[in-house]
Amino acid sequence: xxxxxxxxxxxxxxxxxxxxxxxxxxxxxxxxxxxxxxxxxxxxxxxxxxxxxxxxxxxxxxxxxxxxxxxxxxxxxxxxxxxxxxxxxxxxxxxxxxxxxxxxxxxxxxxxxxxxxxxxxxxxxxxxxxxxxxxxxxxxxxxxxxxxxxxxxxxxxxxxxxxxxxxxxxxxxxxxxxxxxxxxxxxxxxxxxxxxxxxxxxxxxxxxxxxxxxxxxxxxxxxxxxxxxxxxxxxxxxxxxxxxxxxxxxxxxxxxxxxxxxxxxxxxxxxxxxxxxxxxxxxxxxxxxxxxxxxxxxxxxxxxxxxxxxxxxxxxxxxxxxxxxxxxxxxxxxxxxxxxxxxxxxxxxxxxxxxxxxxxxxxxxxxxxxxxxxxxxxxxxxxxxxxxxxxx
Numbered sequence: 301x302x303x304x305x306x307x308x309x310x311x312x313x314x315x316x317x318x319x320x321x322x323x324x325x326x327x328x329x330x331x332x333x334x335x336x337x338x339x340x341x342x343x344x345x346x347x348x349x350x351x352x353x354x355x356x357x358x359x360x361x362x363x364x365x366x367x368x369x370x371x372x373x374x375x376x377x378x379x380x381x382x383x384x385x386x387x388x389x390x391x392x393x394x395x396x397x398x399x400x401x402x403x404x405x406x407x408x409x410x411x412x413x414x415x416x417x418x419x420x421x422x423x424x425x426x427x428x429x430x431x432x433x434x435x436x437x438x439x440x441x442x443x444x445x446x447x448x449x450x451x452x453x454x455x456x457x458x459x460x461x462x463x464x465x466x467x468x469x470x471x472x473x474x475x476x477x478x479x480x481x482x483x484x485x486x487x488x489x490x491x492x493x494x495x496x497x498x499x500x501x502x503x504x505x506x507x508x509x510x511x512x513x514x515x516x517x518x519x520x521x522x523x524x525x526x527x528x529x530x531x532x533x534x535x536x537x538x539x540x541x542x543x544x545x546x547x548x549x550x551x552x553x554x555x556x557x558x559x560x561x562x563x564x565x566x567x568x569x570x571x572x573x574x575x576x577x578x579x580x581x582x583x584x585x586x587x588x589x590x591x592x593x594x595x596x597x598x599x600x601x602x603x604x605x606x607x608x609x610x611x612x613x614x615x616x617x618x619x620x621x622x623x624x625x626x627x628x629x630x631x632x633x634x635x636x637x638x639x640x641x642x643x644x645x646x647x648x649x650x651x652x653x654x655x656x657x658x659x660x661x662x663x664x665x666x667x668x669x670x671x672x673x674x675x676x677x678x679x680x681x682x683x684x685x686x687x688x689x690x691x692x
Contacts, residue, residue, distance in 0.1 A: 314428025
């Protein structure tokens with residue numbers, strides 16, 4: 301599956317993302333031809349190679365005639381739907397603009413049908429959003445992932461006057477998305493850029509396992525001191541489960557909680573999405589016996605699972621740190637035994653089986669139903685799997 305990871309160390313804007321896709325291999329002539337299908341008069345794309353903090357990238361500029369129009373959501377949708385663009389590009393583009401419309405309606409407390417876009421309704425922003433969707437489709441990208449967003453700081457001047465960074469629309473778009481502020485006191489993530497990644501990205505965090513095939517850098521207009529003003533895309537095939545993934549380890553030490561609650565907390569954490577939960581006996585202050593609860597979590601789940609630990613246990617604090625997790629690719633198959641069908645869990649790497657074991661729940665259920673020892677069911681299932689391997 302073709303995957304794109306968007307890295308936003310200096311934030312993200314529509315033109316930076318589009319420039320990065322061009323730098324990664326999106327054909328300039330093809331992109332310009334597709335944009336022409338929108339029927340926007342006086343629009344031209346200019347691509348310029350440039351350096352940002354010594355790193356080469358592509359700076360994309362959308363050149364338009366003076367455009368002061370404030371377009372409604374319905375007008376923008378009309379422009380997109382009337383074009384000869386592919387259906388997938390139209391659907392994605394409209395999805396992004398509708399999300400923007402909902403955010404603007406909430407910010408200004410008006411019905412979404414009465415929202416009139418200002419900066420985002422300008423021709424260059426329409427080109428940025430539709431162009432990004434054209435790029436993803438042309439490059440065959442099926443899954444999009446994104447790093448946490450660097451929002452910047454300070455203030456920005458917009459149609460409504462001076463606003464704090466992030467601008468109200470951007471702040472609404474990045475709700476529940478990992479963000480931070482680092483670098484120069486300017487707007488680094490724009491509403492257009494935020495809308496694209498907030499709508500299309502599967503998740504925000506470290507780069508997923510992938511075999512990188514193409515890399516592209518999209519440059520912002522300014523060259524910051526000590527920080528490359530670039531957005532980077534890494535494009536490739538999604539990797540197998542045996543490759544490394546970044547996770548968080550969340551831990552809490554507890555010495556004043558009833559052990560009876562431990563099983564409940566364990567279940568709640570797993571139900572909430574924890575990859576694994578373990579309890580380790582420890583000796584704490586004043587020689588008190590206690591235990592450490594350790595939780596493995598995906599980056600997007602760490603805050604929620606940390607909050608659950610604080611809520612469901614008596615701990616007064618938790619600690620988090622990142623770790624690298626490597627897991628084998630897991631599949632399952634059914635084998636026939638004298639007692640019935642049992643599922644076998646198979647763990648492999650690059651096609652080579654490393655481990656295989658009967659599914660405990662299947663064996664336990666059959667043992668109860670047949671009134672036979674659990675170990676007999678397990679052994680028969682394991683023997684059936686080994687026999688099937690020899691036959692194949």
